[in-house]
Amino acid sequence: MNANTMTTTTAMEGSRWRASRADLPVLALGGLLAATITTGNTAITAAGVGLAGLSLLITAVVLAFSRRQLRADPRSGSFARLATGLAIATVLMGLSANALLLAAAWIVSGRLMAGLIGHVGEWHEAREASRRANIAFAIGDLALVGAVALLALAAGSTDIAAIKAAAASVPTTATTVAAPLLVIATLARCAIPPFSTWLMRSLAAPTPVSALMHAGFVNAGGFLLIQFAPVLEASIVARHALFATGIVAALVGSAIMLVRADIKGSLAASTVGQMGFMLLTVALGAYPAALWHMVAHGLFKAWLFLGSAGTISTGPARAKGLARPWPAVIALTTVAGAIALIETSQADALLPIGLALTALLSAMAIAMRALPRGLLGAMIALAPIMLIALNAGVLALMTALQPSAAQPLLSPYGQLAILSLFLAGWVWQQRIVSGEQALSPALFARLSHAGNIAHKSPKYSAKA
Known part of the structure; x- marks a missing residue:
């Protein structure tokens, strides 16, 4: 073995992954998922398997994609850890049989996504986008925790199957109050107006982050409502509210998509509209169609986002x-x-x-x-x-x-x-x-700037 071979071998050994303190939270999350599976505290449902499979597939593709696109980024290791943790939390959410564990995975996934949105930490736009995402997710998290607490008290158990059985047999006041809270949690996660700002501002993050959002994160609201379908069906008011907001989101998202000149902005607006279509489908009670929409849209939109970084449109409108x-x-x-x-x-x-x-x-x-x-x-x-x-x-x-x-x-x-x-x-x-008809200039301007709420520019110091 010559000196060059020894140097190459040493470099390869040095490049192998070794656990560090930064990896401990992801390892702990993986341990929790493994413990949940080995103890049998899981429930295999069509919605849960669809969510978990979608997350694993898209995350694997995005991680492979990001190895090349983020190869010069000093935070590429942090991105990989957050993306892996997000996938684990999403799988845990999809397979959990316990409502408290589902809520915990929901909250963790929100914090991880906010961290991914703020990936470029020194950029003010990225920090602002992460802050807005944290606010929207916190509102949804509080609503979900409140709903889970009410349902667990009414059913006398935190088991999701017991909660659904109790809601389906005798709807109570707790059930009818919990249903609107579930809808609020869903609207915040699915970026439905008035929560759509966090998604439109998240374009400050790298392209792989936008693709990861469709790996069971932004579309997880459909899973949540299907998982607690008997609770939603117990409140006709919640279903009508969900249907109305779904229609608004579908119209608003489709309108913004018309005027956005940037590819990623147009795709993000399309996601708002598609999430609206998915939720109005849930409100109608067509759960199989909503579930297939969740999976198909996630795969298709993640693929579009991964291809958007090198897209240049030169064709006429x-x-x-x-x-x-x-x-x-x-x-x-x-x-x-x-x-x-x-x-x-x-x-x-x-x-x-x-x-x-x-x-x-x-x-x-x-x-x-x-x-x-x-x-x-x-x-x-x-x-x-x-x-x-x-x-x-x-x-x-x-x-x-x-x-x-x-x-x-x-x-x-x-x-x-x-x-x-x-x-x-x-x-x-x-x-x-x-090109047969044009929007009015005022409407065009409003739609173009939707989601881009003005904020104060950071003050830079003149210190060396």
């Missing part, structure tokens, strides 16, 4: 939208499909299914414009059809694993009315995106 008459044709097709579902008594999740169908049909129409001629073009044209079939198959599987609410919030025709309003707004949106 018209390339992003559908020109007439395609939006109207797609909207009418969706309405016809919704009426067919009503006639066949398969309309429990009519609203989310109709919105998903609209998205897939519009993607198909956009893809058709750039298809090459010949066999390759025909094969590409089949992709959206395959996506529709895949979504239908997965939704059927989710329905078998996760039942819907006993009582839907709206009748099928009520959902059809809401769907028609959304489709009308979507047609109007396509006119703006394609």
